[in-house]
Every structure is written in structure tokens, then in C-alpha cells.
Amino acid sequence: MAEDDATNAALAEAVLSAFGCSVRVVRDGDAAARAAQAGRYDLILMDFHMPVMSGLEATRAIRQWEADQATAPVPIVALTGSAMEHETQACLDAGMDDVLVKPFMFPALQAVLSRWTGWQPPTP
Secondary structure, three states: OEOOOHHHHHHHHHHHHHOOOOOOOEOOHHHHHHHHHHOOOOOEEEEOOOOOOOHHHHHHHHHHHHHHHOOOOOOEEEEEOOOOHHHHHHHHHHOOOEEEEOOOOHHHHHHHHHHHHOOOOOOO
């Protein structure tokens, strides 16, 4: 997960961990691009606005690296505070696969996890 806001990152990490997911948090787009190149992830949650390198720039860098390495693309889901169509389209144009608008509810996050990783909620 790439999220520069410490509160948002901590909350999302806690929720994802409660869902049984292993989470690595980075605070800027450059760190996200480097992490994606250094390890294999099932899903990347990418904040739109971050310091050093935006989520769009980081996604482009990740997609270029994947193409150069001939590796399968990891799903990247944008985390954005805006539901504006032009921002959603910018995310998709950069190579992101989906958009999750913040603040999001648990069912929306669960749907994203299920759609892109096959994750299913634990049975009680």
C-alpha cells in the first residue's frame, strides 16, 4: 500500500490485517515503485496524491518495469479522495486497474480484494 497520510495508512493496514492480508506500507510514489520492483505483491493500493512521485507516476514506472521485465502486471487500485470522472480516467490511463474512493467502507474494500485477488472473507 502506498499512502502518505499516516492515519489513513494505519487504518487501512489494520483493516487489511484483520482481513488476513499481509501489508507493506510505503509513504511516497518513489518508494512504491521501488517496492514493486523488489518484491512480488498480489495487489497494490496506490494513493493518487503523494510526495516525491505521484501515484500516477509510480504506476507508470511500475508498468514500464513490468513490461521491461516481461512480468505479469500486478493489479494496482487507486486510492483517491475524488470521485471526479477525469481523475478516475487519469488513473486508468496511467495503468491502474481500478479506483477506490476515500473514505471507503469495508464492503468496497472487500469487493476490490475479491475482484483483483480472489480473496474471500473469512467465515465466522
